[in-house]
Amino acid sequence: MDAEKELIIDVKNLTKVYGEKTVVDNIDLQVQKGDIYGFLGPNGSGKTTSIRMVCGLLPITKGEGTCLGYDIGTHSGAIKQQVGYMTQKFTLYPDLTVRENLKIFARLHSLKNIKEAVERTMDNLQIGKARANQKAYELSGGWKQRLALGVATIHDPKLLLLDEPTAGVDPKARREFWDYISGLSSRGITTLVSTHYMDEAERCNKLSYIAYGKLLSSGTQKDIISGCNIKTYNIVGKGVYKLIAELQEHPDVEQISMFGSSAHLSIKKDVDISPIASQYKEFEWQEIDTSLEDAFIYLMSSQKDNFA
CATH class of the missing domain: 3.40.50.300 (P-loop containing nucleotide triphosphate hydrolases)
Incomplete structure (x- = not known):
């Protein structure tokens, strides 16, 4: 301040x-x-x-x-x-x-x-x-x-x-x-x-x-964004929308959602994405800057169980 x-x-x-x-x-x-x-x-x-x-x-x-x-x-x-x-x-x-x-x-x-x-x-x-x-x-x-x-x-x-x-x-x-x-x-x-x-x-x-x-x-x-302590990946490939259902409840996935024709997936910064990405080699995985929208989706998903 x-x-x-x-x-x-x-x-x-x-x-x-x-x-x-x-x-x-x-x-x-x-x-x-x-x-x-x-x-x-x-x-x-x-x-x-x-x-x-x-x-x-x-x-x-x-x-x-x-x-x-x-x-x-x-x-x-x-x-x-x-x-x-x-x-x-x-x-x-x-x-x-x-x-x-x-x-x-x-x-x-x-x-x-x-x-x-x-x-x-x-x-x-x-x-x-x-x-x-x-x-x-x-x-x-x-x-x-x-x-x-x-x-x-x-x-x-x-x-x-x-x-x-x-x-x-x-x-x-x-x-x-x-x-x-x-x-x-x-x-x-x-x-x-x-x-x-x-x-x-x-x-x-x-x-x-x-x-x-x-x-x-x-x-x-x-x-x-920095307070969320997450890193975000853009995932591209045919049928990428199926990942959302499959990874929604994955213990290491903080949030995943569609962004246009690709998916955005966020995990904690100290978590290794390799085990997840290796299961879905048919998709292209690229780490990107976490956006404000990514941060807000994460905040909502991380708190919903506490106050609902």
């Missing part, structure tokens, strides 16, 4: 319990100013709940810490004023135009110069005059996403919370979205984003992986 950089989020033992079910279990999280911090994990893992607790939208069951310098347990109102939150589902006013939606949220944030804020936001997101007068329900998925991002940033928040922001959006719109987020980061705006996409995870400078309410790994991409 860079001691010179300001911590925007600093929480410990963050916990949320509903009845007898613990959906977030003692999570620690530190996010520095300007970070693009990725929150990854399967559906139901606790990502959204964690984000909502951090920004004051959901009361915590247990834990302590600060967001933007405010106590997350007692100053949720102050936190929410400085946060921009973009939900997974489009929740704006479908029968209003792009401009009208932006005006409404500028008023909700009590901005002094509403017209200036709306025009600045449309310029930043390259929303032209024709698009500005279009009804929200008429927009494509990519433009709805852009409008939602405009609403989330119209008040110049210090922290941006994005919950699966590019679900259902085409690749071009996703790339433009991330280019814009990178620009915000260069201006010192911090982003905490949950995503299922590995290419998006790779654009984050820090990551946390959550499953079953527990934090399994966190740090840079390099930290997470």
Whole structure:
């Protein structure tokens, strides 16, 4: 952790319990100013709940810490004023135009110069005059996403919370979205984003992986991959898909799955692959760099029995 950089989020033992079910279990999280911090994990893992607790939208069951310098347990109102939150589902006013939606949220944030804020936001997101007068329900998925991002940033928040922001959006719109987020980061705006996409995870400078309410790994991409202590092989050959069924339960195999027309197999670094490879000489075995996706598949497979 860079001691010179300001911590925007600093929480410990963050916990949320509903009845007898613990959906977030003692999570620690530190996010520095300007970070693009990725929150990854399967559906139901606790990502959204964690984000909502951090920004004051959901009361915590247990834990302590600060967001933007405010106590997350007692100053949720102050936190929410400085946060921009973009939900997974489009929740704006479908029968209003792009401009009208932006005006409404500028008023909700009590901005002094509403017209200036709306025009600045449309310029930043390259929303032209024709698009500005279009009804929200008429927009494509990519433009709805852009409008939602405009609403989330119209008040110049210090922290941006994005919950699966590019679900259902085409690749071009996703790339433009991330280019814009990178620009915000260069201006010192911090982003905490949950995503299922590995290419998006790779654009984050820090990551946390959550499953079953527990934090399994966190740090840079390099930290997470090296922390798994695995080596990965690419296996090519006719009928390679059959290997998955045959090696799935092998005691030395940490994980194996299809990647396109080949298979990726991971074992611990101190395990010799030769005995396995010699049994399947008809296939080509090549050691490759363990990818972020390989690491996350390993993390999931290694923990499922503990928390299921």
